[in-house]
Amino acid sequence: xxxxxxxxxxxxxxxxxxxxxxxxxxxxxxxxxxxxxxxxxxxxxxxxxxxxxxxxxxxxxxxxxxxxxxxxxxxxxxxxxxxxxxxxxxxxxxxxxxxxxxxxxxxxxxxxxxxxxxxxxxxxxxxxxxxxxxxxxxxxxxxxxxxxxxxxxxxxxxxxxxxxxxxxxxxxxxxxxxxxxxxxxxxxxxxxxxxxxxxxxxxxxxxxxxxxxxxxxxxxxxxxxxxxxxx
Amino acid sequence: xxxxxxxxxxxxxxxxxxxxxxxxxxxxxxxxxxxxxxxxxxxxxxxxxxxxxxxxxxxxxxxxxxxxxxxxxxxxxxxxxxxxxxxxxxxxxxxxxxxxxxxxxxxxxxxxxxxxxxxxxxxxxxxxxxxxxxxxxxxxxxxxxxxxxxxxxxxxxxxxxxxxxx
Numbered sequence: 524x525x526x527x528x529x530x531x532x533x534x535x536x537x538x539x540x541x542x543x544x545x546x547x548x549x550x551x552x553x554x555x556x557x558x559x560x561x562x563x564x565x566x567x568x569x570x571x572x573x574x575x576x577x578x579x580x581x582x583x584x585x586x587x588x589x590x591x592x593x594x595x596x597x598x599x600x601x602x603x604x605x606x607x608x609x610x611x612x613x614x615x616x617x618x619x620x621x622x623x624x625x626x627x628x629x630x631x632x633x634x635x636x637x638x639x640x641x642x643x644x645x646x647x648x649x650x651x652x653x654x655x656x657x658x659x660x661x662x663x664x665x666x667x668x669x670x671x672x673x674x675x676x677x678x679x680x681x682x683x684x685x686x687x688x689x690x691x692x693x694x695x696x697x698x699x700x701x702x703x704x705x706x707x708x709x710x711x712x713x714x715x716x717x718x719x720x721x722x723x724x725x726x727x728x729x730x731x732x733x734x735x736x737x738x739x740x741x742x743x744x745x746x747x748x749x750x751x752x753x754x
Numbered sequence: 755x756x757x758x759x760x761x762x763x764x765x766x767x768x769x770x771x772x773x774x775x776x777x778x779x780x781x782x783x784x785x786x787x788x789x790x791x792x793x794x795x796x797x798x799x800x801x802x803x804x805x806x807x808x809x810x811x812x813x814x815x816x817x818x819x820x821x822x823x824x825x826x827x828x829x830x831x832x833x834x835x836x837x838x839x840x841x842x843x844x845x846x847x848x849x850x851x852x853x854x855x856x857x858x859x860x861x862x863x864x865x866x867x868x869x870x871x872x873x874x875x876x877x878x879x880x881x882x883x884x885x886x887x888x889x890x891x892x893x894x895x896x897x898x899x900x901x902x903x904x905x906x907x908x909x910x911x912x913x914x915x916x917x918x919x920x
Contacts, residue, residue: 639917639918
């Protein structure tokens with residue numbers, strides 16, 4: 524049998540190169556992990572379960588919050604089905620790099636793409652009425668009483684279970700709409716019941732980023748409240 | 755069936771086969787090529803969003819390259835669009851069948867047979883706004899669309915809207 528042995532000098536050089544390569548890889552990995560914040564939605568405002576919910580509405584103030592590169596800060600009203608992949612929503616969004624604009628979004632189920640539309644503009648301080656509700660055949664997305672888009676109930680195929688009126692961000696560096704000195708008002712919260720009748724919605728507080736976000740939603744249910752970022 | 759009978763039937767079968775082949779050939783050669791407008795118009799997402807596209811007969815003031823540049827200016831460096839796998843633009847007459855006169859009330863633009871460029875970015879990352887994950891759910895992975903459409907007025911270069919459905 525022929526035994527192959529490397530010269531001691533070659534072994535040493537090979538080892539040094541290996542260590543150097545491993546060190547470089549670790550540094551690159553660290554830069555990627557630190558430099559690229561993970562996408563994670565955060566929400567702040569009011570939610571409540573309403574079995575057979577066929578609509579949600581609120582008057583929401585526009586803000587001009589800080590957003591990071593590729594980030595977003597928004598506020599909207601939504602009807603949600605039995606999981607987080609089933610929803611219809613309408614509101615305003617400051618999606619990087621644009622200024623606040625109107626948007627509608629709908630989704631059939633988890634794993635499906637969503638239908639998302641942006642247009643126009645809304646200025647900080649403006650109070651707009653956002654409403655998304657259905658009849659037996661069609662979901663209607665309205666802003667200030669005007670139908671902006673529709674989607675067939677059959678195209679989504681789920682039954683509403685919740686009414687939401689929330690602020691939302693995409694990254695930890697994005698600020699929730701509203702500041703300590705100038706919070707964003709969400710009022711006139713409504714839901715539409717299974718008989719297609721609108722009622723006042725008394726939403727419960729929701730805040731999954733209490734370190735940075737705050738609201739004054741009454742724990743017994745509220746239809747008029749404020750949200751803000753504490754930073 | 756005897757051999758004689760089989761031999762008699764063979765020419766008949768051949769005639770039928772030739773006739774069928776010609777019919778298939780004629781049908782295929784008469785099928786018009788699908789235009790970009792027809793292809794885009796047929797997408798399920800376009801129908802869900804109540805958009806209607808038609809072929810435009812007049813040339814736009816804004817050419818295709820300028821329309822793409824304008825769309826890139828509109829979205830800046832958002833959605834990782836520098837890494838788009840493709841960017842294409844289709845010139846069409848664009849109608850929003852639900853709210854043609856209400857989408858842009860402040861600009862007095864009627865979105866009915868409006869000449870536009872629809873600039874499509876593929877292979878980019880568009881997170882949805884979505885709603886909170888339910889307590890019983892695990893956070894969804896890859897909750898993103900990968901195609902963005904920027905609608906640019908083909909005569910003025912003004913942004914009309916943006917939309918994404920896949």
